[in-house]
Amino acid sequence: MSFTGIIFDLDGTLLNTIDDLADSCNRQLEKYGFPTHPAEAYRYFVGNGVVKLVERALPDSREAHSILNTFIRDFRADYKEHCFDKTRPYPGILELLERLRRDGMILAVLSNKPDAETKKVVRYFFPKEQFHCAAGHKEEFDVKPDPAGVRAILKKLDLKPEDTAFVGDTWIDMQTAVNSGCFPVGILWGFRDRKELEEAGARRIAATAEELYSILRS
Numbered sequence: 290m291s292f293t294g295i296i297f298d299l300d301g302t303l304l305n306t307i308d309d310l311a312d313s314c315n316r317q318l319e320k321y322g323f324p325t326h327p328a329e330a331y332r333y334f335v336g337n338g339v340v341k342l343v344e345r346a347l348p349d350s351r352e353a354h355s356i357l358n359t360f361i362r363d364f365r366a367d368y369k370e371h372c373f374d375k376t377r378p379y380p381g382i383l384e385l386l387e388r389l390r391r392d393g394m395i396l397a398v399l400s401n402k403p404d405a406e407t408k409k410v411v412r413y414f415f416p417k418e419q420f421h422c423a424a425g426h427k428e429e430f431d432v433k434p435d436p437a438g439v440r441a442i443l444k445k446l447d448l449k450p451e452d453t454a455f456v457g458d459t460w461i462d463m464q465t466a467v468n469s470g471c472f473p474v475g476i477l478w479g480f481r482d483r484k485e486l487e488e489a490g491a492r493r494i495a496a497t498a499e500e501l502y503s504i505l506r507s
């Protein structure tokens with residue numbers, strides 16, 4: 290396969306965001322008097338966007354349902370303040386992106402994080418010219434695995450799905466690739482395991498950033 294463009298998932302693929310997401314959400318749970326969760330549990334709460342994350346973290350009670358929207362607002366405000374505390378790029382990621390950029394690849398990010406938070410962390414952790422486009426979830430699109438977000442990026446960057454790889458760490462990302470006609474590449478350093486990626490349609494799977502480079506440039 291030779292690709293012209295690569296779209297990356299963000300949380301669990303480029304950045305290890307789990308501790309800041311868990312800390313922010315747990316702070317709100319404490320504030321509202323609900324039980325908190327270990328950071329490990331958030332590996333399965335994260336992936337389908339902020340609404341699902343909060344629904345999974347809150348108890349299934351009338352009281353919790355009634356404060357859902359306020360809770361989401363408070364969580365987002367807190368996360369915006371703390372999204373750089375413990376978050377870091379995974380090993381080898383900065384070098385991998387720089388190599389791909391020097392090779393002339395067109396690089397983009399598509400996250401289920403809200404668009405404002407996505408742009409904020411991408412601006413903070415990566416050089417300005419690294420990505421041709423970085424987008425999160427916007428009101429006008431459904432979240433991944435709906436292909437609308439990918440289609441908007443392909444259109445904006447004048448890329449064809451068959452020339453584009455989609456790289457991610459969850460079934461949601463692999464299904465997004467399948468649904469949009471991009472080539473699904475799974476990675477193993479994120480929040481989920483090989484079985485989940487294979488069952489969701491991953492065509493190749495990388496265990497290290499070096500291996501990912503070989504897959505993307507083979």
Ligand SMILES: O=C(O)COP(=O)(O)O
Pocket residue numbers: 298299300301334335336337338339342399400401402403
């Ligand atoms: O915020 C989420 O649910 C996940 O974000 P991601 O799409 O970058 O993994």
